[in-house]
Amino acid sequence: MKMHRIAVALCGLACLLAPCANGVGNDEITVWSWFISSTMDKASKAFEEKNPGLKVKYTYYNYSPEYLTALKAAAASNSLPDIIGLQPGSLTQQYREQLVALNAYAAKEWGDDWTAQMFPVALKQLTMGNPPNDPNYYLLPQECQVLAIWYNKDIFQKLGLTVPQTYQELVNAAKSLSDHGYIPLYQGAADGWQNENVFLMIANQLAPGLVEQAQAGKAPWASPALIAAMEAWGKLFKDRVFQEGALGARAYPTGAQLFAQGRIGMMALGSWWMQESKFPPPLSRFIQNMSGFDFFYFPALTPGGKPSPPVGGIDIGYGLTKNGAKNPQAWKFLAALVKGVALQQALNDLNDLPAFAGFEPQGDITPNVKQLYDRFIDDLPHAENQRFAHPEVADALDNALAGVASGKVSPEDALKRVQEVTDKTLK
Amino acid sequence: MSRIITEVAPGTARAAKRRARWLPFPYLYVVPAVAMFVLFVAYPILWVIGKSLHGSGSSRPNAFVGLNHYWQLFQDPVFWRVLLNMFLWGLITIPVQMVIGGTIAYLIETYTTRSKTFFRVMFFLPVITSVSVVAIVWSQMYAPYYGIIQQYAKLVGIPLTNSPLGDPNLAIYALIVVNVWQWTGFSMIMYVAGLTNIPSELWDAAKIDGARGWQLATRVIVPLLSPVTRSLLLLGVIGTLQTFPIVHLMTEGGPDHASEIFGTYIFKQGFVIGDIGYASALSTLTLIIALALSVIQIVFFGARLSPNRKGFV
Numbered sequence: 001m002k003m004h005r006i007a008v009a010l011c012g013l014a015c016l017l018a019p020c021a022n023g024v025g026n027d028e029i030t031v032w033s034w035f036i037s038s039t040m041d042k043a044s045k046a047f048e049e050k051n052p053g054l055k056v057k058y059t060y061y062n063y064s065p066e067y068l069t070a071l072k073a074a075a076a077s078n079s080l081p082d083i084i085g086l087q088p089g090s091l092t093q094q095y096r097e098q099l100v101a102l103n104a105y106a107a108k109e110w111g112d113d114w115t116a117q118m119f120p121v122a123l124k125q126l127t128m129g130n131p132p133n134d135p136n137y138y139l140l141p142q143e144c145q146v147l148a149i150w151y152n153k154d155i156f157q158k159l160g161l162t163v164p165q166t167y168q169e170l171v172n173a174a175k176s177l178s179d180h181g182y183i184p185l186y187q188g189a190a191d192g193w194q195n196e197n198v199f200l201m202i203a204n205q206l207a208p209g210l211v212e213q214a215q216a217g218k219a220p221w222a223s224p225a226l227i228a229a230m231e232a233w234g235k236l237f238k239d240r241v242f243q244e245g246a247l248g249a250r251a252y253p254t255g256a257q258l259f260a261q262g263r264i265g266m267m268a269l270g271s272w273w274m275q276e277s278k279f280p281p282p283l284s285r286f287i288q289n290m291s292g293f294d295f296f297y298f299p300a301l302t303p304g305g306k307p308s309p310p311v312g313g314i315d316i317g318y319g320l321t322k323n324g325a326k327n328p329q330a331w332k333f334l335a336a337l338v339k340g341v342a343l344q345q346a347l348n349d350l351n352d353l354p355a356f357a358g359f360e361p362q363g364d365i366t367p368n369v370k371q372l373y374d375r376f377i378d379d380l381p382h383a384e385n386q387r388f389a390h391p392e393v394a395d396a397l398d399n400a401l402a403g404v405a406s407g408k409v410s411p412e413d414a415l416k417r418v419q420e421v422t423d424k425t426l427k
Numbered sequence: 428m429s430r431i432i433t434e435v436a437p438g439t440a441r442a443a444k445r446r447a448r449w450l451p452f453p454y455l456y457v458v459p460a461v462a463m464f465v466l467f468v469a470y471p472i473l474w475v476i477g478k479s480l481h482g483s484g485s486s487r488p489n490a491f492v493g494l495n496h497y498w499q500l501f502q503d504p505v506f507w508r509v510l511l512n513m514f515l516w517g518l519i520t521i522p523v524q525m526v527i528g529g530t531i532a533y534l535i536e537t538y539t540t541r542s543k544t545f546f547r548v549m550f551f552l553p554v555i556t557s558v559s560v561v562a563i564v565w566s567q568m569y570a571p572y573y574g575i576i577q578q579y580a581k582l583v584g585i586p587l588t589n590s591p592l593g594d595p596n597l598a599i600y601a602l603i604v605v606n607v608w609q610w611t612g613f614s615m616i617m618y619v620a621g622l623t624n625i626p627s628e629l630w631d632a633a634k635i636d637g638a639r640g641w642q643l644a645t646r647v648i649v650p651l652l653s654p655v656t657r658s659l660l661l662l663g664v665i666g667t668l669q670t671f672p673i674v675h676l677m678t679e680g681g682p683d684h685a686s687e688i689f690g691t692y693i694f695k696q697g698f699v700i701g702d703i704g705y706a707s708a709l710s711t712l713t714l715i716i717a718l719a720l721s722v723i724q725i726v727f728f729g730a731r732l733s734p735n736r737k738g739f740v
Contacts, residue, residue: 065694068698068699072697189682190678190679192679243571244571244588245588245589247589247592247593247682248569248571248592248678248682249593395695399681402595402683405682406593409683
């Protein structure tokens with residue numbers, strides 16, 4: 001009798017826990033991501049108001065190591081939530097086996113020509129790293145970004161500086177900033193992603209699209225243009241355009257805080273910097289309405305050359321897991337995140353740019369912020385790809401950039417190492 | 428137990444003894460512990476070893492690759508860098524922590540009375556401080572332009588414009604300093620426990636015999652604290668091989684792998700790059716090294732790790 005009771009109790013417990021394990025409750029949608037919680041809460045609320053009875057259960061993780069380890073453990077134990085936050089390329093490819101193809105879902109929701117309004121760079125990134133002949137989309141983009149050099153307008157005005165048009169003007173501006181006690185161009189070079197971003201700005205100025213070809217094995221990493229880009233990268237350290245000690249510095253939180261406080265002249269960030277103006281007060285006077293900031297693209301490195309083109313792509317996207325495919329409500333929320341009420345909340349918080357044309361932030365958006373936003377949106381259709389299909393290649397490039405920055409490795413040797421890793425990865 | 432044996436084995440004493448040996452109850456008592464060990468220790472280890480023999484990633488999923496990953500490891504320059512860093516880490520942190528921790532413990536136990544607890548807590552505080560907090564505080568201290576270390580250096584006329592964390596030649600040492608700062612308190616508390624366990628008669632006898640200062644320390648205290656030292660050595664080696672969060676948070680093993688250690692390299696390979704096979708091979712090798720070092724220590728230094736449990740093996 002006693003055993004019978006224990007068995008009944010265990011069955012009851014199992015029934016209670018079962019929906020939690022896979023998140024397959026009919027009215028609950030489970031989502032994991034590194035996306036800012038306060039904005040996701042607004043997005044969830046807007047979705048729940050539009051879909052009474054449905055409930056979004058969002059779990060926020062720091063990207064590394066928490067999110068990466070949580071995903072890996074959940075994938076191994078088949079307990080992934082319904083929807084997971086993704087970046088195109090390597091992160092998506094690691095979980096491709098656990099994700100469902102979204103092409104048919106999207107076509108059914110938005111019609112066969114649903115990709116027509118998607119920005120080209122985002123569309124291109126959707127299949128990055130897919131096996132040959134696999135045209136499926138395993139993530140859908142929510143937001144895009146454009147990389148840029150932001151600068152503090154007030155400091156520039158005070159020192160009589162203008163937006164640099166040539167590399168020499170950039171060096172001069174950096175010197176002037178340093179001489180007056182400001183940090184010139186802050187580089188959080190301890191963060192691989194920031195180094196990649198600056199390198200991509202430089203490389204795409206010298207040879208648009210060449211990095212993309214090199215990572216796909218269609219062009220050598222030791223191409224003259226990429227060697228020149230690597231040399232230019234190293235010069236930014238030698239010429240003190242970046243602050244001294246950049247290799248030990250981090251973009252977040254240190255750099256961002258100093259930039260917001262007006263101690264930095266320039267910083268390589270992206271369109272997401274606008275969201276700072278929507279953070280809870282107190283905000284510095286520079287951050288309020290973004291009135292202290294403006295942006296430019298990397299100036300021409302060679303006499304008569306052109307500045308860097310916009311570089312960017314998907315900031316964040318979402319994938320539907322195989323567990324999520326069993327929950328009919330999960331797709332509804334994913335669709336809302338990509339092209340619905342949930343996206344609108346993210347845009348209203350100026351989190352970043354939409355992945356589809358035709359969306360705009362609403363609510364309390366000042367004219368200054370609006371003009372910044374519009375300039376980014378105008379540039380996004382022409383953006384070069386900033387993402388890598390294979391994490392091994394991105395990691396090798398990160399190490400190559402650090403090696404060159406430290407002066408320990410020559411540009412040629414650094415790119416040779418990247419080539420070796422690329423060859424091994426693509427083999 | 429004896430009652431049961433009497434009931435079930437009424438024959439000769441030898442037969443009873445033989446039958447008692449096969450009774451299941453003694454084994455059943457250890458089943459929970461064995462089950463936990465198998466589930467949470469043995470199975471994961473075997474799983475990792477199995478994974479290290481298989482491919483991973485989209486190009487070669489789950490294919491048996493034999494010892495390929497191990498062969499690749501020995502050809503990987505980063506692996507040798509990791510080994511060097513781990514060697515430096517252990518070589519510097521373990522003795523330095525012991526010496527500083529032991530000295531602090533001796534000073535606290537010998538020269539303080541009412542403030543003893545206060546000093547013990549203060550020096551132990553870094554051990555219980557979150558690694559994230561330690562990482563942020565030390566990164567800010569090392570930071571160029573506004574870091575406190577740079578400010579003090581400036582006061583004495585030494586301009587430090589670079590963070591040692593960004594210098595490939597200094598990064599590992601900068602991290603070792605942080606680790607020593609954080610874990611010295613642990614050595615201290617172990618030595619405090621060791622010192623308080625030394626019988627007062629021994630102190631008195633040594634003093635009557637004229638032992639003072641350096642002589643007292645080297646001839647009496649250090650030998651009596653050798654079980655603590657052995658424990659710290661064993662824990663230090665294991666701790667060195669388990670190091671991860673402080674390096675991950677402060678340098679992520681960079682720049683250019685300059686401060687790469689087993690933990691960060693395994694994490695990078697397994698979770699960032701997604702090569703679970705290679706990461707498993709690295710993990711297995713780490714386990715083998717840890718086992719080998721532990722066995723060597725036990726063989727050469729003995730396993731008596733507590734002064735109160737003579738004969739404990």
